[in-house]
Amino acid sequence: METEIWTSFQASRGANATLLLAVVVAIWVAARFCSVMVEKEAPVSGKVICSVFSLSVFAMNWTILTNIANQWIIHANALASLGDEASPIAKSFVAEYGGDLLTMPPPIAMALTVSAFLIAFLPLWIQPKK
Numbered sequence: 561m562e563t564e565i566w567t568s569f570q571a572s573r574g575a576n577a578t579l580l581l582a583v584v585v586a587i588w589v590a591a592r593f594c595s596v597m598v599e600k601e602a603p604v605s606g607k608v609i610c611s612v613f614s615l616s617v618f619a620m621n622w623t624i625l626t627n628i629a630n631q632w633i634i635h636a637n638a639l640a641s642l643g644d645e646a647s648p649i650a651k652s653f654v655a656e657y658g659g660d661l662l663t664m665p666p667p668i669a670m671a672l673t674v675s676a677f678l679i680a681f682l683p684l685w686i687q688p689k690k
Contacts, residue, residue, distance in 0.1 A: 562642055562650055569635040576628045583621045587676040590617040594680045598687075607684045618677040625665035625673065632657045 590613060596602075597610045636657035639650040646654070664670065 562639065562646060565635060565638045565642075565650075568638075569631075572631045572635070576631060579624050579628060583624055583672075586617045586621060587680070590614045590680040591676070594684050598683050610684055611681060614677055614680040617680070618673055621673045621676070622665060622670075625669035626662055629666050629669070630661050633659060633661055 590610075594610050594614060597606050602610075636654045636659075639646055640654045640658050642650065665673070
């Protein structure tokens with residue numbers, strides 16, 4: 561049974577890598593759209609649309625990064641259910657990652673999503689003094 565859990569974990573890591581690429585691309589697109597709005601001196605309606613898009617990217621990334629972290633916890637909890645049959649490596653994994661599911665991403669992921677949102681959002685509304 562442990563081998564199947566590790567196989568599932570490895571498969572989820574591949575999917576998570578793809579999701580992380582989506583996070584990076586979404587951040588870049590949001591920042592680029594907002595940058596173009598600033599360069600073109602877009603009207604307020606354009607800034608509002610770009611702000612909503614940036615906020616949507618933030619929310620999507622928050623959810624994706626929370627789900628990725630929860631994959632580790634879910635697999636650790638599955639390994640914990642093996643009890644004494646678990647290997648020493650599995651027991652170590654359980655000790656590190658087992659527990660309750662997260663409702664928000666880990667702190668470093670929070671810092672990434674918040675800073676990415678601010679990088680995209682703030683230049684739209686706060687212009688440097690000329």
